[in-house]
Amino acid sequence: MSADSMQGSLKQRGIRLTRQRQILLDLIDKSGKHLDAESLFLMAQEKDPKLNRVTVYRTLKMLKQGGLVDELDLMHYGGDQHYYETRMKQEHAHVICLRCGKVEEFFGDPLQKLRRQIESHFGFQIVLARTEIGGYCSHCQTLRAREVSEAAALTEAHPVTKRKKA
Amino acid sequence: MSADSMQGSLKQRGIRLTRQRQILLDLIDKSGKHLDAESLFLMAQEKDPKLNRVTVYRTLKMLKQGGLVDELDLMHYGGDQHYYETRMKQEHAHVICLRCGKVEEFFGDPLQKLRRQIESHFGFQIVLARTEIGGYCSHCQTLRAREVSEAAALTEAHPVTKRKKA
DNA sequence: GTTAGTGCAAACCTTTTGCAGCTCT
């Protein structure tokens, strides 16, 4: 969904297109996916230093409620914040490497089958679906094996930074 | 996984079975699934009023890292806390009603297929997988339709409680 | 001119951390 079609969608619902929202919509649209609120805020602040963090949260909430963006957790890689991506037509799973943080997207019939089965099995009306898979990407598997054996060799494992951002 | 086999698993790793942990393991095991830290804490406090919230968090973290429990978000129904369930042999999706909060579990081949496809497609080594689906259960679908039309009739929609616990 | 939206500060919820003292083995 483009920034333009987002704007249209909002206008129809009588939601005002403020300068701040235009900046945010623009960034969400053109930046790659999987932004968290803080990153979006930092990027937005470069365009408008007065733009407040709270406005970012309020805008994301509005877009989420309006179904224009999806909210992800990405297995809480790097903290408990949420990530956002503009809603796509096609449902997809997020596959995240727990070592390097790379996120892959997987489209494919198992997801559609799952959806249909759940709808018919429970008579359930699906609004949101989220599949997140954590593990090690092909590149990190070998590196990780080495790390683990090194860690075992030491008396004490070296602690891993968990919440802090770079 | 029973509280007994959990205890065995911990003992093997040289982890001490303190009174507090026995209480928590017991509660996690026998109570239904999908407990959050605060509920577990409240239940534990009835058995030992001195038991601290922090101990609950530390225990859950340890069990999660040891692969004895799985952590869920349940689409952030009722807040941003996490929910825990004892790990099952069979992968399953969680289907949560956004109106009444009921959680159903879905087992079925699409999940296994998805897993296999992702492993082979990306050469990915899966450690954790989570599928959460939000929507309306068969019972709530009709009730919800009524609520929505009522809300539309009013000048202002009645706010929905979000974070607070009862 | 209305009404919705913004910024600011302060609150909030959930979770983690530092440290002194206690307890399991």
Place this chain on the structure above:
DNA sequence: AGAGCTGCAAAAGGTTTGCACTAAC
């Protein structure tokens, strides 16, 4: 005895709220 665990207090991370002011329509 000694490592590991607990409780307490305090902090942190992420997000929301109240309110006076501003800006979009």
